[in-house]
Amino acid sequence: MSRTPTIDWTRCDGHGLCAQLLPGTTLDEWSFPVLPPDGTVTEQDARAAVLACPALALRLERAQNKAS
Amino acid sequence: MTTLDPRPAPTTTARLLAGAHPGGAVGLAEHRDLHGAPAPLDRAALEALCRETGLRGRGGAGFPVATKLAATPGGRRTHVVVNGSESEPASHKDRTLMRHAPHLVLDGVAVVARALGTDRTSLVVHDPAAAHAIRAALAERSDLSLRVELTPASFVAGEARSVTSTLSGGAAVPGGRRVLPSESGVDGRPTFLSNAETFAAIGLHACRGRVPSDGAEDGTTLATLWGDVDRVGVLEIVHGTPLDDLTARPGRPVLVGGYHGTWVRSDGLTVDRDALRAAGATWGAGVVAVLPEATCPLGEVARVAHWLAQQSARQCGPCTFGLPAIAADLDALVQGDVTAAERLTRRTATVRGRGACAHPDGATRFVDTALAVLHDDLALHRHGGCGRPVLGVLPVPHPEEGHR
Numbered sequence: 001m002s003r004t005p006t007i008d009w010t011r012c013d014g015h016g017l018c019a020q021l022l023p024g025t026t027l028d029e030w031s032f033p034v035l036p037p038d039g040t041v042t043e044q045d046a047r048a049a050v051l052a053c054p055a056l057a058l059r060l061e062r063a064q065n066k067a068s
Numbered sequence: 069m070t071t072l073d074p075r076p077a078p079t080t081t082a083r084l085l086a087g088a089h090p091g092g093a094v095g096l097a098e099h100r101d102l103h104g105a106p107a108p109l110d111r112a113a114l115e116a117l118c119r120e121t122g123l124r125g126r127g128g129a130g131f132p133v134a135t136k137l138a139a140t141p142g143g144r145r146t147h148v149v150v151n152g153s154e155s156e157p158a159s160h161k162d163r164t165l166m167r168h169a170p171h172l173v174l175d176g177v178a179v180v181a182r183a184l185g186t187d188r189t190s191l192v193v194h195d196p197a198a199a200h201a202i203r204a205a206l207a208e209r210s211d212l213s214l215r216v217e218l219t220p221a222s223f224v225a226g227e228a229r230s231v232t233s234t235l236s237g238g239a240a241v242p243g244g245r246r247v248l249p250s251e252s253g254v255d256g257r258p259t260f261l262s263n264a265e266t267f268a269a270i271g272l273h274a275c276r277g278r279v280p281s282d283g284a285e286d287g288t289t290l291a292t293l294w295g296d297v298d299r300v301g302v303l304e305i306v307h308g309t310p311l312d313d314l315t316a317r318p319g320r321p322v323l324v325g326g327y328h329g330t331w332v333r334s335d336g337l338t339v340d341r342d343a344l345r346a347a348g349a350t351w352g353a354g355v356v357a358v359l360p361e362a363t364c365p366l367g368e369v370a371r372v373a374h375w376l377a378q379q380s381a382r383q384c385g386p387c388t389f390g391l392p393a394i395a396a397d398l399d400a401l402v403q404g405d406v407t408a409a410e411r412l413t414r415r416t417a418t419v420r421g422r423g424a425c426a427h428p429d430g431a432t433r434f435v436d437t438a439l440a441v442l443h444d445d446l447a448l449h450r451h452g453g454c455g456r457p458v459l460g461v462l463p464v465p466h467p468e469e470g471h472r
Contacts, residue, residue: 008245009422010383029415029418030386030390032422
């Protein structure tokens with residue numbers, strides 16, 4: 001089961017390390033990350049970015065249903 | 069600002085608001101005369117009833133109730149929560165329902181709690197008069213020990229996971245993980261949470277018995293009407309009613325759903341949650357607003373956008389910074405700044421989907437669909453403005469009411 005990087009927006013402070021470690025990640029005009037589409041990053045790259053996030057805001061999660 | 073008649077509109081099709089009189093609530097004896105008593109349904113029978121009546125959640129998302137029930141484990145640890153917070157400022161239907169027909173809501177709670185095999189039930193509400201009516205109704209019956217909790221007025225406090233957080237003793241904001249209440253709700257336990265009108269509809273269906281349905285949602289629903297309509301206030305309408313029947317001015321731009329809703333042209337649209345979704349709209353919290361000719365539509369949208377920006381819980385960066393920037397772009401558009409349109413489109417796309425709850429998604433949906441539908445007014449503003457004042461037809465709470 002592949003896992004995908006997910007941002008906990010309540011924790012993200014826009015430090016920006018993920019944008020340097022995770023290929024395809026950009027920062028918006030307020031310096032918050034815009035992740036690449038699901039399935040386009042390797043789990044190895046994603047894990048490195050997750051470990052580097054100073055706010056513990058980046059997590060690896062299984063693709064989940066978004067129903068409320 | 070438009071004033072709203074707090075009494076439900078008189079209508080011949082009233083079911084949810086049957087017997088409602090201007091003075092106050094339908095008492096228990098009168099309620100039983102009107103509706104009888106709800107059938108004692110087990111879990112399978114309740115799921116079947118909800119499926120066969122096509123019942124959708126009446127809070128905003130319109131999720132099928134039978135599916136939500138099926139996903140909620142039963143048992144004594146399970147919580148049943150009525151979300152009566154109605155944090156959508158243009159919606160008054162839930163408080164009207166609780167003020168006038170509290171026993172129907174309570175019947176729904178009793179039915180769901182019995183079917184799920186629990187007696188842990190709660191109701192969250194912001195409107196004091198609705199809370200009073202619910203408590204008075206509880207005093208008339210002995211089948212429920214319902215916890216009634218007053219909640220803050222902020223928009224985000226009414227979000228399902230804010231409600232379960234409040235009831236668990238936490239802050240009235242959604243958590244960072246998108247976990248469904250059915251998996252982990254109040255105190256981390258499985259929770260069946262739905263809107264007050266959903267419970268009333270369950271109560272009604274359980275009292276009336278199974279009504280054959282062709283897949284479309286059976287019965288009636290409550291709407292709050294604003295602006296150029298026959299009567300500003302809450303109206304009970306039959307599913308399938310054309311939107312044009314609700315507005316005094318067919319063909320004008322209509323806001324459907326509320327401030328997380330969509331602007332549409334009403335032509336051909338009906339009050340049908342699935343059909344509206346297929347048309348890119350949402351019935352949401354049942355708000356229908358038609359702007360009169362006398363007000364500046366773009367100015368009305370900007371005014372609401374500022375309120376939406378204030379209502380951010382300020383937990384998530386894109387929402388905290390993006391929504392005020394979007395509101396400022398709308399101000400610039402009103403002033404005729406042609407460069408703002410491109411910036412606005414880019415910013416709504418940037419903010420959408422990037423938060424712990426649906427507030428940024430709903431707020432940007434409101435703005436994006438307004439820009440799409442109000443293109444004539446946009447053209448006027450590009451050439452010096454429409455010359456109309458902003459009347460405040462769309463209600464926005466005072467800041468002191470709207471903040472936590």
